[in-house]
Amino acid sequence: MASTMKAIQISTTGGTEVLKCETIPRPNITGSDDVLIKNHFIGVNFIDIYHRTGLYPLPLPAIIGREGAGIVESVGDNVKDFVPGDRVIYLASSYAEYVNAPAKYVAKIPEGVDSKVAAASLIQGLTSHLLVSHAYPVKKDDWVLIHAAAGGVGLLLTQLVKSIGAHAIGTVSTPEKAELAKSAGAEHVINYTSQDVVEEVLRITNNEGVHVVYDGVGKSTFEASLSSVRQLGSFISYGNASGKVPPFDITRLATKNIRLMRTSLFGYLVTGEDFQKYTSELFDLLLGGKLDIKIWKTYKLSEARQAHEDLEGRKTFGKLLMTP
Template identity: 45%
Template sequence: MDRFRFLAVAKRSMSSLNTASIPKTQKVVLINDVGDYDVLKYENYAVPSISDDEILIKNKFAGVNFIEAYFRKGIYPAQLPYLLGREATGVVVAKGQGVSNFEVGDKVGYLSGATFAQYTKYPAIGKIVKLPSNSSDEKMKLYTAALLQGLTALTFIHDAYEVKKDDYILFYAAAGGVGLIMTQLLKRKGAHTIAVVSNDDKKKLVEEFGAEYVINSSEGDILDKVLQITGGQGVDAVFDSVGKDTFETSLNALKIKGSFVSFGNASGPVTPFPLSKLSAKNIKLLRPQLYGYITEPADWKRYTEELLDLLESGELRILINKTYPLEAYQQAARDLESRKTTGKLVLEIPQ
């Protein structure tokens, strides 16, 4: 894929190019404390200086993810002040003099912290992909919406638990960003999807995206319905992004030798439990995170190429629910965490 060049370059010891045209301050969203939505601040912050081996990216779009809530609430530790954000697309506006694989003006998509900002510095070697020079704003928004959650879904169904044809797979928050992507990828692999949503509108949406079975969690017991669907056997694997509230249901929904993939804390962290709970059915329990599967350059290249191929071919649909201005992130967070949204939320960065 010569439109998407994956980046690896040796470090050089040189000074940065002239960045006189770059402002000294920028608008960002950050937290100075942990707590409720009121700790989210939209304010001025210094534009970072780059070293010889870094680039400075002027962001155009950033993706909204549930992980920001974990930092805001103190579930995940962070050094304060902490700039939020995990993924973005933008344009290279400055580069260190040791950087040879980027030019000013290159359009890029990347995974990084501190993307809820007008500018982000980034190493020349990193989780970054060069986008086509003719990428429109709408195309860059699509890449933003797909990058983190698409790679999460791809790696989890290959590496956390390798989904096989005819497997029964239970997963939650199926109308969300990861959920809609996982729905499509599981169907593509020939698995039987059992998707959990919270209302009938989301049920209809997930069915439109290809889910075979959809359970509305507000209408009866999830476990009973899973056992009915599987003839009492249970599922081969569970992908659980909810955490505390669904742990027991997920555990009981698994068949003998099933795999429990826990990757979120939407309802709070799982309450500590004795490992002996896994023994009755020889359950495998995993707590993966995306970066563990894309650390090696070959893995990053393989998974990113696969994701971009799926997007370009139209085999993978990405639903962007709403685009908010950066200054309205607090409302985006409220909407996401109140389960009012479907698909992906995106922030548009002021230029």
């Protein structure tokens, strides 16, 4: 095995120019609870952009990326659940040929699930699953507003909401994305670049508003989300694709007794048992046909810059992957 590898390691935050593919020493097992993985697929997520720009600060230098799928090369002394050759998904710094991942965030990919699909569904699939099952448990016949419904998380959220028997209203920026959101199960789609979201939501819901809004867009949709929620409804904020939501006066929630929650996937994955339980539920959803994973494009690791430009340029729908 070579002693070096290709990786995207940033030493400063900034624009996409900081994403340079470099040759650095290949990791060895450093901790007795670690698993060394040869990457086959690397997931690209919006959080990688927050890490690159510094919105979510990382100690530098840092290999960015948060997820991938590959084959176990070797394991630390305490690791009993994995052996070399296992096909796995993991959560760890991933923009590299090899990754040293903590065993608590590694899971075997079951037979019947393709490694590419597993990599494409991990963060966005777990996020969607936990949003509809824990952050606000969606019930049959609920009205649900999903922003960026053709995005990676958005398409999966829409499918899950539909499979529960609730009514999904999606927002998107283009007619092509509207078609995709509809094919994922959105009953209504609003183009939030040309239509008034609140007006449309109230029209669709007979002036009542939605039981829950899932908002990963953040700054630009915050006000519309607040106004679209019904009396006693829930506002689940889970991202900032358009920028961070500025501080606001919480007494505004009192006009409709709105529950407001800001979730992070990692807040649900405190222990290794949490990770195993929720990934196993995710695999059940995949194997049961409840989630259809749309892959926008598989880039090369050396094309990370292009992948970031496409994702933050709102060009993409579904999942972006890279291969080392």
